[in-house]
Amino acid sequence: LGYRLTSTLQDRRKSFGSSWLCYTSKDQSIFNCLISPPPPNPTPDPHIPERSILLRKWYELMMKNKDELARLITSENGKPLHEASAEVVYAASFLEWFAEEARRVYGDVVPSPSPDRRILILKQPIGVASIITPWNFPSAMITRKVGAALATGSTVVVKPAEDTPLSALALAELASQAGIPAGVFNVVPASRANTPAVGEVLCTDPLVAIVSFTGSTATGKILLGHTTNTVKKASMELGGLxxxxxxxxxxxxxxxxxxxxxxxxxxxxxxxxxxxxxxxxxxxxxxxxxxxxxxxxxxxxxxxxxxxxxxxxxxxxxxxxxxxxxxxxxxxxxxxxxxxxxxxxxxxxxxxxxxxxxxxxxxxxxxxxxxxxxxxxxxxxxxxxxxxxxxxxxxxxxxxxxxxxxxxxxxxxxxxxxxxxxxxxxxxxxxEAPFGGVKQSGLGREGSKYGIEEYLEIKYVCFGGL
Missing domain, CATH: 3.40.309.10 (Aldehyde Dehydrogenase; Chain A, domain 2)
Known part of the structure; x- marks a missing residue:
């Protein structure tokens, strides 16, 4: 994957851990760095209960390891330990919530204007999601996005903030322990110097169907610009005032x-x-x-x-x-x-x-x-x-x-x-409530029953000759 990034104990500015980094140039797909790249064209999974079970197991493992995860957050970004503990509980709650919402990805049967036709509206997983997250909530901003994506049957590649890669990797380890298959939830750390190049690939690679980002409005505009040539869907939770x-x-x-x-x-x-x-x-x-x-x-x-x-x-x-x-x-x-x-x-x-x-x-x-x-x-x-x-x-x-x-x-x-x-x-x-802004504070909503819609495509099916 490249070279190692040293993580710093935030309050004392001393190193306490390291992680492998992914390096990419503009002509090298970041997905080639992955041992098991996510499938480019996921099909609707009839075994929705299995998704719910896996997300629930992941939630339970987060709660079981709450203290260790909280200490890792405090070590990386410096927030008080009681706030870090609250973040872990908040982060885990999205896995619990979307484990339940996975069972409610309903389509519609619409009355047809013609007696020999039937109209069906299907909801299907969008595909591969590139997820780019900030350092201030290094666990919750991942699970709020990933929980929704996995609940639909989509797969994800997460690029965590360069200041907090270990919190993301800890979540990946627990996801693996929960039984989430390899290639479904992928974490790709990057150094600050390489973040722009990695971010560009995450927004332009043909495998990607949606880019979900939380961070500044200025960075969000750059990422949105990268998505235009391939007309990707974008979910942006940006700055406020x-x-x-x-x-x-x-x-x-x-x-x-x-x-x-x-x-x-x-x-x-x-x-x-x-x-x-x-x-x-x-x-x-x-x-x-x-x-x-x-x-x-x-x-x-x-x-x-x-x-x-x-x-x-x-x-x-x-x-x-x-x-x-x-x-x-x-x-x-x-x-x-x-x-x-x-x-x-x-x-x-x-x-x-x-x-x-x-x-x-x-x-x-x-x-x-x-x-x-x-x-x-x-x-x-x-x-x-x-x-x-x-x-x-x-x-x-x-x-x-x-x-x-x-x-x-x-x-x-x-x-x-x-x-x-x-x-x-x-x-x-x-x-339970939708999170998102208006104007240049973003696009779309996260959390709640609305958050899962970001990772779904709507398909209209018309049956004729009936």
Missing amino acids: APFIVFDSADVDLAVVGALACKFRNTGQTCVCANRFMVQKGIHDVFVEKLAKAMERDLRVGSGFEKETTQGPLINERAVKKVESHISDAVSHGACVVTGGKRHSLGGTFFEPTLLSNVTPDMLCSREETFGPLAPVIKFETEEEALAIANACDVGLAGYFYSRDPAQIWRVAERLEVGIVGVNEALLSTV
């Missing part, structure tokens, strides 16, 4: 609790993290004061393996510099640092949870996704103003708002231009 709106009618204490959970989970490194806090004038000062106190009281920076830690390190130096640039830009244009604002004394890529006030919509932190522990607060006066600010961007993944006015709740929920809305609630991800 989530607004978090607190109206005068809100329960301020509840909003503060939600802000902590929504902003600082995984040290602010999630695509649905609140990126822009907008607080109405009447409660602005109270909210900022209470949020600052809560941050100083409840957030603890440290190694993900320490029990009291709530904030691990950022993934790399580039991430730290982006947070610093957003703070520097805001302060230079009149924003005030309420708490935090600089690198943590622990060194490395640790950063202080930061709260900014007097922020305006034209600052970088209001226009770009920070992906770090920065909470900028914008003051607004009217509902119309808040909605105008919230919707004034080209992405729309998640949005949150706090209000106790029923009429306002309906208005704002309907007018926010996002795919996911939290009303007086900040933790929204669950296997």
